[in-house]
Amino acid sequence: MRYVKHYGTWGYILHRLSGLALTGYILIHIYLVSGLHNRPVWDQEMQIFRHPALMVLEWFLFSVVVYHSLNGLRIFMIDYFNGARYQKQLLTGVLVLSVILFAGMGAIMFL
Amino acid sequence: MSFKFEGASKSGSFGWYFQRVTGVVLFIQVLAHFYIAHRTWDAGHDWPTIIARLSNPYMQMFYLVFVALGLYHGLNGLWSIIRDYHMSEGRRQFIFGVIVTVGVFIGVLGFITMLTLPSVQ
Numbered sequence: 001m002r003y004v005k006h007y008g009t010w011g012y013i014l015h016r017l018s019g020l021a022l023t024g025y026i027l028i029h030i031y032l033v034s035g036l037h038n039r040p041v042w043d044q045e046m047q048i049f050r051h052p053a054l055m056v057l058e059w060f061l062f063s064v065v066v067y068h069s070l071n072g073l074r075i076f077m078i079d080y081f082n083g084a085r086y087q088k089q090l091l092t093g094v095l096v097l098s099v100i101l102f103a104g105m106g107a108i109m110f111l
Numbered sequence: 112m113s114f115k116f117e118g119a120s121k122s123g124s125f126g127w128y129f130q131r132v133t134g135v136v137l138f139i140q141v142l143a144h145f146y147i148a149h150r151t152w153d154a155g156h157d158w159p160t161i162i163a164r165l166s167n168p169y170m171q172m173f174y175l176v177f178v179a180l181g182l183y184h185g186l187n188g189l190w191s192i193i194r195d196y197h198m199s200e201g202r203r204q205f206i207f208g209v210i211v212t213v214g215v216f217i218g219v220l221g222f223i224t225m226l227t228l229p230s231v232q
Contacts, residue, residue, distance in 0.1 A: 016192055023185030027213065030178060030221040036165075036228060039158050046156045065141060072134045079131060 011071055011091045018068040025061060059109055063102040070094040126187060133184040140177050162228060171225050178221035186214045 003009065035041040048054065074090045077083030083090055147164070148155035155161070164170055190210055194203075 016188075019185070019188045020192070023189050026181050026185050027217050030182075030217050030224070034220050034224040036158070036161065036224060039229075042158050049156075069138050069141060072138060076131055076135060 007088055008091060011074070011087075011094070014067060015071050015075070018064045018071075021061075021064050022068055055109065059102075059106055062105050063098060066101045067094065067098045070097055126191070130184060130187055130191075133180045137177075137180055137184055140173070140180070143173070144177065162230070165225065165228055166230065174225050175222060178218060178225070182214050182218050182221075186210050 005013075032045055035045050049058075071091070071094050074083065074087065074094050077090065078087055147170075153160045154164075165174070190207065193206055198206075
């Protein structure tokens with residue numbers, strides 16, 4: 001079965017994909033932070049995270065958190081503050097803000 | 112019973128409601144977490160700095176709540192995505208069991224990490 005993909009549907013799809021990514025991340029993150037028990041283990045982990053490829057992934061992680069957070073607020077507004085009336089404008093706002101913050105964080109991290 | 116005119120927020124679905132509540136709390140906590148852990152380079156990477164910070168019981172309490180709500184919100188979201196797909200009752204129960212087991216295992220690991228940290232030498 002295929003649904004027609006309206007503008008808001010993409011917000012829904014992105015929310016699910018970013019949610020899945022973040023759930024995977026939080027499991028890995030809690031596991032890795034348990035390395036704090038042993039300083040050499042921790043220092044080695046931090047050494048690994050200095051790798052440029054992982055820093056780029058961290059940058060993407062930030063943008064995924066930003067999108068999921070902002071769109072989460074949009075969902076909250078749709079559910080509780082009559083946001084369904086202007087959900088398209090809200091989604092545009094979420095996407096524009098996400099891109100701006102993504103670019104801004106890239107500038108902070110890599111420039 | 113029809114909830115057609117009640118609005119989704121009054122349908123009595125606890126999972127739906129609690130996903131909103133935890134979402135809003137996590138929104139605030141994630142901002143705080145980013146500030147705490149990435150205010151400076153050392154704040155999130157240097158072992159003595161992190162251990163000193165997490166020796167504060169309020170900080171530990173913050174992270175116990177963060178771990179519990181984060182895992183609940185994430186795994187409940189995963190479960191609600193999976194429920195959208197048709198599958199046999201046995202497979203549903205198996206997947207639910209795996210999700211709960213992973214959640215409890217990682218949650219306990221996170222709690223142990225936070226409550227039994229070594230002290231700075």
